[in-house]
Amino acid sequence: MSKSGLTPARMNYILWAIFLAFMIIPAVRPIGIPFPIGPEAKHAYELVQNLPEGSLVFFSVDASIGGWAEVGPGGEALFQHVMAKRHRVVFVALTAPDGPLIAEQMVNKYHVKDTRKYGVDYVIFPYLPGGVTAAMAMADDFWKAFGKDYYGSPLDTLPIMKDVHGAKDFKLAITLDNNAGTETLATQWWTKYKTVIISQTMVMMYSWLRPYKDGGQVEALLSGARHGAEYEYLIKSPGAGMASTDMISLTHAGMVIAVIISNSVYYFVRKGEKK
């Protein structure tokens, strides 16, 4: 313990309290800190925007609910955009068993049922275990991979399925990924079928997945709530991403200030000790 009685544990509590305040204050009273719109969000937006109406979109919800705070804003913005553009959407879950439930939550949250018809404009499939193997099976033959949809309906009763046979039929594949959805799609769908892929992932996974973007396997790579906020701005639908931008700004600024202050104190204390 130091002379001031500031133990590492107490220091932690102080830090946590400060950062908790940085999160709560902008949530209660948004500040509206500006943020630039980066090329990645613009590119993803244009990919969805320029697809002909009614194009088939493969929408893989590969994020568990724990990481939704980061993946969700961009994921929901992409979801709103593909629905608004009246594309036909096939929801699957390659790597997360929560996927179909999250897809259903998005459908309910944005009242999709009011404007789009299940089985005609969109369909939800259950989680298919197997990861890479499941992705290969879907790419080769959707009908064989899934006997029924998430609600237990046979595929021949769903009109949308007349046009869905495999990866070749999809104009775009989107993965909301905090697991291994991007890698699975890039290696199995792009390599064999050259499917255009948009990935919305977490910030900490960005560098890990960036080689796929540089290699052209992933067309647009969005990461974290920040890109989500940019996408929300582009589709003019403010949501959780734009709301969390202030929190991200304040906590990051707080961290920088805390590091500068602590190092300055540390420097002067050591200088004093040397004297």
Next chain:
Amino acid sequence: MSKYLKSLGALYFASAIALFIFIEYYLAVPVLSAASKELQGFAITAGGFAIVLGFTEMARLHLTRIRKKTAKEWPFSICLLVALGVITILGLVLTPRHWIYQTLFGNVYTPLDSAMYALTGFYIISATFRAFRIRSMDMLIFMIPAMLILMYNGPIFAAVWEGFGPLGAWLVDVANTAALRAYRITAAVGAVVFTVRVILGIERRWLG
């Protein structure tokens, strides 16, 4: 001898399947493709069994804890098993589409999982705070890019000075990705080597 023959059988079987899938991937022969699809179906079924295996193993572990009354752990094991049992029975009997299952997912599981994920944020804050203490020149070199990336990720910094954007982007997209790319390539080469060793029957550790 019998055990040896069994291992040998499994070895040849796995090698043949791996080789078959490998060949089918590169040659578009309809007969091979049809057979490959069947094998993929087997793998998906095996994946389903893996979930059942995980379920039973977890149940077994926690039942053992309860039986032995492991200090400070057994009450939590009871909670886990009750939750596991309730959600499994509801899922099997009512299906995940039922409103009770949906309510549990949306109002219990979702906030709990999000809260657990959010808790890590606080530990990261204290860990970062300690890691960024400049004790030496090495630490200074480590800290400068880390701070720049913090500034790149916080939109407020780009609003103050636009230069934080390209600077941070360069560190993330070029410097950081270059290091990770090397790591990825190494891992991929390792995976290819491992696969070839399995196909050729040189790698036998997976047999147990």
